[in-house]
Amino acid sequence: MKWNLRLAAAHREIWKASELQRLLAEHGLVISAGKMSGLWSSTPASIKLSDLEVICVALGCEVTELMTPEPENVTRATQDEAPAARASGQAGPTPTVVPRSRGGRSLPPR
Template sequence: MKWNLRLAAAHREIWKASELQRLLAEHGLVISAGKMSGLWSSTPASIKLSDLEVICVTLGCEITEIMTPEPENVTRNTTTETPVGKAAGHSVPSAAVVPRSRGTRSLPPR
């Protein structure tokens, strides 16, 4: 995924990370200066969906404006051993999971 937070902010005349940090705090998302700097200057390794939602609301944008898919960066598994059912687009049936009784504990409802 390509991270475009600075570009999305710039389209809304927000030029500084501290300015966006203040706006996010007004919407209930308090971010430390260090975390804000990381979001502003580089692609985060992970981000909470709730935080992403606040960012989108604050900027008044869609998620696709902040994050852009880059499918060419996805590596494919090159092994040729693929289950027949999955290769044909069908799910492979698995054995049913049946919980066992453990002493006096009851089984979960069905």
């Protein structure tokens, strides 16, 4: 995803992170200067949906204006990676459960 917060803010004549930080605080989202700097200058690794909603309300925009999909950056698993994905439970049929020997321990009473 491409993060377009600065562009969306610029369309609304907001040119500084501190201006947006004050606007978000007016809408109930208090963000530290460090977190605001991260949102302003780079793509966040994660963002709470509730925070995203406040940003959209404060800027009067839609989520699609803040984030643009970049499908060309999505890679497909190669043939070598496919077995590892299945082993981790990401794809493929469910394995059959086979009981194992209890290793000499006694069975519980019946």
